[in-house]
Amino acid sequence: MNCKLLSLFVFLFAASNLLINSSLQAADPRPVRYNRDIRPLLSDRCFHCHGPDEADRQAALRLDQADGEEGAYREASGVVAVKPGSLDESELWQRITSEDPDSVMPPPDSHKKALTKDEQELFRRWIEQGANYESFWAFIPPTSPAIPESELDTESPIDQLVRRRLEEEGLSPTAVADRRTLIRRVTLDLTGLPPTRAEIEAFLNDDAPDAYEKLVDRLLDSPHYGEHMAKYWLDVVRFADTNGIHHDHYRDLSTYRDWVIRSFNDNLPYADFVRYQIAGDLYEHPQQDQLVASGFNRLHLIIDVGTMLPEESFSRNVIDRVSSVGTAFLGLTLQCAVCHDHKYDPITQRDFYSLAGFFNNIDALPETGGRRGADFLRGLQEPYIDLPSAEQAEQLRSLKQAVESLTAQVAESKEQLSELEASVAQSHAANDSTPAQQDQDQSTDEPKTTNNDEALKEAKAELAAKQKELEAATKAHDDYLLNVPAAMIMKERAEVRPSHLLIRGAYDKPGEVVARTTPGFLPLMKSDHQVKTRMDLANWLVDPQHPLTARVTVNRFWQQLFGVGLVRTSEDFGAQGEWPSHPDLLDYLAVRFVESDWNVKSLMKAMVMSHTYQQSSIASPEAFKSDPQNRLLARGSRFRLDSEVIRDQILATSGKLSRQMFGKSVKPPQPEGLWKAVSLPSSYPNEYSADSGDKIYRRSVYTFWKRAMPPPQMSIFNAPNREECVARRERTNTPLQALLLMNETEYLKAARHLASDILAATTDDQQRLSMIYETITSQLPDPEIAQDLKELAADLRKLYQQSPDLAAALCADATAPASVPHDELAAWTLVASAVYNLDITKTKQ
Numbered sequence: 001m002n003c004k005l006l007s008l009f010v011f012l013f014a015a016s017n018l019l020i021n022s023s024l025q026a027a028d029p030r031p032v033r034y035n036r037d038i039r040p041l042l043s044d045r046c047f048h049c050h051g052p053d054e055a056d057r058q059a060a061l062r063l064d065q066a067d068g069e070e071g072a073y074r075e076a077s078g079v080v081a082v083k084p085g086s087l088d089e090s091e092l093w094q095r096i097t098s099e100d101p102d103s104v105m106p107p108p109d110s111h112k113k114a115l116t117k118d119e120q121e122l123f124r125r126w127i128e129q130g131a132n133y134e135s136f137w138a139f140i141p142p143t144s145p146a147i148p149e150s151e152l153d154t155e156s157p158i159d160q161l162v163r164r165r166l167e168e169e170g171l172s173p174t175a176v177a178d179r180r181t182l183i184r185r186v187t188l189d190l191t192g193l194p195p196t197r198a199e200i201e202a203f204l205n206d207d208a209p210d211a212y213e214k215l216v217d218r219l220l221d222s223p224h225y226g227e228h229m230a231k232y233w234l235d236v237v238r239f240a241d242t243n244g245i246h247h248d249h250y251r252d253l254s255t256y257r258d259w260v261i262r263s264f265n266d267n268l269p270y271a272d273f274v275r276y277q278i279a280g281d282l283y284e285h286p287q288q289d290q291l292v293a294s295g296f297n298r299l300h301l302i303i304d305v306g307t308m309l310p311e312e313s314f315s316r317n318v319i320d321r322v323s324s325v326g327t328a329f330l331g332l333t334l335q336c337a338v339c340h341d342h343k344y345d346p347i348t349q350r351d352f353y354s355l356a357g358f359f360n361n362i363d364a365l366p367e368t369g370g371r372r373g374a375d376f377l378r379g380l381q382e383p384y385i386d387l388p389s390a391e392q393a394e395q396l397r398s399l400k401q402a403v404e405s406l407t408a409q410v411a412e413s414k415e416q417l418s419e420l421e422a423s424v425a426q427s428h429a430a431n432d433s434t435p436a437q438q439d440q441d442q443s444t445d446e447p448k449t450t451n452n453d454e455a456l457k458e459a460k461a462e463l464a465a466k467q468k469e470l471e472a473a474t475k476a477h478d479d480y481l482l483n484v485p486a487a488m489i490m491k492e493r494a495e496v497r498p499s500h501l502l503i504r505g506a507y508d509k510p511g512e513v514v515a516r517t518t519p520g521f522l523p524l525m526k527s528d529h530q531v532k533t534r535m536d537l538a539n540w541l542v543d544p545q546h547p548l549t550a551r552v553t554v555n556r557f558w559q560q561l562f563g564v565g566l567v568r569t570s571e572d573f574g575a576q577g578e579w580p581s582h583p584d585l586l587d588y589l590a591v592r593f594v595e596s597d598w599n600v601k602s603l604m605k606a607m608v609m610s611h612t613y614q615q616s617s618i619a620s621p622e623a624f625k626s627d628p629q630n631r632l633l634a635r636g637s638r639f640r641l642d643s644e645v646i647r648d649q650i651l652a653t654s655g656k657l658s659r660q661m662f663g664k665s666v667k668p669p670q671p672e673g674l675w676k677a678v679s680l681p682s683s684y685p686n687e688y689s690a691d692s693g694d695k696i697y698r699r700s701v702y703t704f705w706k707r708a709m710p711p712p713q714m715s716i717f718n719a720p721n722r723e724e725c726v727a728r729r730e731r732t733n734t735p736l737q738a739l740l741l742m743n744e745t746e747y748l749k750a751a752r753h754l755a756s757d758i759l760a761a762t763t764d765d766q767q768r769l770s771m772i773y774e775t776i777t778s779q780l781p782d783p784e785i786a787q788d789l790k791e792l793a794a795d796l797r798k799l800y801q802q803s804p805d806l807a808a809a810l811c812a813d814a815t816a817p818a819s820v821p822h823d824e825l826a827a828w829t830l831v832a833s834a835v836y837n838l839d840i841t842k843t844k845q
Contacts, residue, residue: 030168032126034134036579039064041119043344043575045106051575052348053341063092064346064575066133084131093127096120137583138331138573139521141547144591145584158610161585162633171634177616179204181845183215184778185636186608188844189561190219192228192645192699193652197774216608220601223661226265227701229600231644232560233260234701235729236328237299240722241379241665244301244707247683249368251302252379255387255487256295257701258662263293270553270598271542274329278538281490291385294490297321297359301707301723302381305367314366315507321359322352327725329541331552331573339505345574346521350501350514357499357516358534363491371684374478383491388484396484399477406470413463420459485664496531522547542598548573550590554603556727558589561607563639563844564629571727581631617845638845640731643717644700646741646842651697653776654750654832655757658694665704666695669746670712678708696746716740741837748810748829751836755828756816765793768828776835789831796827 032038042063043051049058061081062070072082072092083089095105096115106112115123126132148160155163159173166172177185183203187195195203203215219225239257242248263273277297280290300320303313319338326334336342337352364383369376388396500510516532518525523545527536541549552573559565566586569577580586589603596602607613617636630637641649651657667690675688690696703711710721716736720726741747754775758768769789773781781789800807800823807822816825835841 031129032122034126034132035137037122038126039134039136039575040579041115041122045112045115047344047575048110048112051344052346053343055340056343066131072131072133082127082131085128087124087127090127090131093123096123136575137580138551138577139547141523141545142551142587142590145588147588156606156610157588158585158606159612161582161588162610162612164584165582166632166634169632169634171632173611173633174615174619174635176611176614177636177845180778180780181616182212182614185844186212186216186613187219188641188645188649189608190216190228190604191222191224192231192648193224193657194649194776195778197771200774200778212614213609216605220605223265224659224699226261226263227661227699228645229264230257230260231642231701232556235720235722235726236556237296237324238301238720238722238725239299240705240707242706242708243303243368244723245303246307247304247368247680248678248706248708249304249371249376249684250379251381251488252486252664253295253299253488254662254664255292255485256299259289259292259295261662261701262289264600267599267601270593270600273598273600274542274549275535275538278325278541279490279534282492282533282535288385288387291489292387292487295488297362297490298381298488300324303367305365305369307367310366312507314360315502317366318356318360319505322355324725325355325359327571327727329552330548331555331567331571331577331727332548333572333574333576338502342574344576347519351519353499353501354514354517355519355537357514358532358537360499361493361497363493371682374481376684378482378486380486380488384486384488386481386484386486392480392484395480396477399473399480402473403470403477406466406473410463410466410470413459413466416455417459417463420455424453490534544594550593550598551586554589554593555586557600557603558607559728561604561613562630562633562637564631564637565728568629568631569728571725582633636845638843640717640733640843642729643714643719646717647700647713649776649841650747650750650836651699654754656697656750656753657699658697660694660698663702666698666702667691667704668696668711668713674709674712675706713740713744738837741842742833747836748833751832752811752814752816752825752829755825755832756814756820758832759820759825759828760817765790769793769831772828772832772835776832777838777840779840789834792834793827793831796830797823800824800826 046063049056050061050063051057052062052064057070060070060076061072062068063072063081065071066073066082068074073080073084079091080089081092087093092105095103097120098104101108104114106114145161147157148164150160150163163173176182180200183195183200187193187199203211206214208214234257239253241251241253243251263276268276273293276290276293278294280286280292280294283290286294300317302317307313319335323335326332332345332347333342334347334352334355336345337347337349339349341348364381368381375381386396498513499516501512501514503509503511518537518540523540523543525532525536525540526543527533529536540546551567552570555565555567555570559570566580566582566589567573567578568581589607592606593599593603612633613636615633615636617638619635623635627634648657667688669690670688672688676686679686700711700714703714705711705722707721707723710719715721716734717740718730718732720729754772758771758775761771762768766786769786770780773779773785773789800810804823807826810826810829811822814825
């Protein structure tokens with residue numbers, strides 16, 4: 001080959017390599033980020049042995065930080081774990097790509113998955129790009145991000161931040177959903193109930209530009225808004241009507257639930273919502289609501305007296321309180337530091353017990369009391385306060401006065417009896433000392449009595465009568481008291497109980513005393529007290545510079561509306577949690593929330609008013625396949641409704657729902673024997689006794705919740721048992737769910753009630769079908785669905801005409817018009833039931 005050809009070949013080879021490299025660089029995704037791309041992998045595979053927990057740290061190496069004596073950049077024995085810019089000098093790279101089982105990381109015996117080729121590629125690019133470490137995003141106070149410019153005046157900051165991410169992915173948002181879908185979606189999301197046909201009609205006919213905003217405002221003002229919002233909070237704080245553990249006795253904390261509902265309806269600033277619950281009893285002059293709210297600290301499981309040692313019960317209660325604060329307000333798994341330093345987050349065991357000091361000073365017994373008396377029957381344990389109405393307070397005063405008066409009379413009668421007994425004894429003694437009198441007494445068969453023996457018999461009889469009156473008056477008072485609301489509250493002991501670090505978490509192995517304080521990696525707590533208080537803790541949680549509280553809260557509200565949070569792991573914002581899908585949006589919402597004076601309704605309105613929320617959920621199969629959880633928010637969210645919403649929707653659309661608010665929990669019918677199967681014979685109550693009348697049709701938020709056996713209508717659709725705090729419910733699809741919807745007795749009765757109303761309203765089958773379908777789904781049936789339902793109705797009518805016994809059984813105790821035959825009612829009952837079982841009914845579109 002001559003020199004000219006060789007030179008040309010070299011030139012073409014170099015040029016082709018340059019083009020290839022340029023093409024590869026252009027195809028490279030955005031720069032690798034430690035927090036988003038690398039930390040989750042290190043946390044999952046490496047932090048257990050090379051993370052925050054000093055006790056289990058291997059090779060004196062921390063991969064959760066770059067600098068320091070054990071940091072990833074430091075050189076040890078001539079080896080550097082991570083050398084920025086150099087793969088050859090980075091031991092981490094050598095280990096994660098090794099094929100030698102003796103040197104590969106994570107080691108085979110760690111039971112951790114080896115890194116995939118794609119994951120290794122992330123580490124390669126990260127190291128070559130400089131291996132930059134970042135402070136953990138969730139522990140840095142949020143700041144308001146720069147909002148992208150928009151050509152649309154109506155586009156909100158939420159939409160602008162979402163659109164920026166969509167543009168990065170080469171996507172665009174979908175159009176706004178149709179009005180029928182929109183009113184159903186937002187009504188379910190803000191009230192947990194479906195819109196009525198009249199409400200749908202009014203919205204469809206409202207041509208005003210602000211028609212949707214007016215709808216949103218009306219829903220936020222609805223009293224049912226608070227009921228729906230409370231449901232999610234009751235999951236977070238593991239609210240239930242029984243103690244859990246062993247006997248699982250009844251415990252009445254319904255007044256706390258009522259306070260939560262009222263708080264959301266009244267739009268109590270979330271900062272106060274936090275303060276009242278953490279430290280409502282510590283206000284200088286606590287109001288009733290503040291005391292009731294402090295019942296948050298009493299919601300933990302509590303064991304029956306005599307089941308374990310009181311010291312162990314006490315320790316469990318305190319640990320439960322601290323863990324609940326971690327989940328509810330911080331979004332951290334604090335309970336992982338009970339026995340040792342946290343494996344993944346910078347939470348030490350000392351941190352945990354320093355927080356425990358705020359919750360270990362309650363002036364209460366650690367276990368339930370005895371199994372008798374008004375307190376036990378009322379489901380209360382001291383400290384608590386009675387909350388009678390004005391009428392109840394007057395009646396209680398009257399009953400109490402009667403008890404006090406009779407108590408005084410009994411005491412007076414006892415005193416008089418005592419004096420008479422002494423007098424009679426003296427008289428008898430005097431008589432016994434006279435010999436002549438003794439001879440006379442012996443000469444007669446009848447005993448000698450005196451007048452004193454008689455102001456004595458009468459006195460004893462009078463005392464016995466008074467005691468019976470007192471017993472009756474006391475019983476009347478106690479029986480009346482059973483129906484008087486009360487609230488278990490928090491109360492501090494006068495003498496501060498020290499908090500000990502428990503060695504390996506064992507209640508009977510107290511270590512050093514630790515002072516009340518907060519974890520060092522979070523902002524410093526401010527306090528004017530020598531011993532920090534729960535009020536100091538509450539104020540620390542809602543400090544504007546706190547990095548977690550606002551983020552955790554807005555993320556849960558987002559989860560309510562969109563099905564998944566911006567941080568999917570809404571219960572865990574730590575290293576094992578997930579990187580936010582839209583970090584800037586999360587920070588924008590958190591800062592906005594704080595700057596609005598923690599205004600929950602304002603936040604909810606901003607989210608549902610956004611185009612992102614109003615988008616149609618209709619998308620191509622490819623879009624669902626590429627982003628099944630809709631993390632990019634390129635379409636409206638579509639997911640199965642929660643158990644309570646499914647049940648309440650059936651009751652509401654059938655016309656059976658009772659809209660009475662507040663009060664003690666109610667017991668709708670459920671299969672026999674369920675409680676008995678999980679309760680000890682001595683448990684109170686042991687057997688399920690269903691309520692009757694309108695009580696059984698009240699909203700699900702008021703349903704009695706037994707921890708050992710939650711309502712099956714709820715648990716089958718993934719409601720938690722409320723034994724622990726749950727910030728994110730799972731969603732599963734099981735055959736039991738379909739069987740419940742098709743066969744639950746009360747759901748069939750609801751379908752029959754709806755059918756009866758429709759049959760009374762019109763005789764036209766097509767109109768009946770449209771009315772049933774619209775009532776239940778808020779939509780009108782398309783021609784194909786209408787034809788299917790019409791054929792179903794005809795087939796069922798024929799079946800029940802041929803089998804009148806089946807029709808009679810289905811229509812037993814029905815209140816249909818006399819003009820409607822059983823076969824007609826039975827057929828349309830099952831048509832309604834079929835619509836209740838459609839996917840559109842139990843799914844938010």
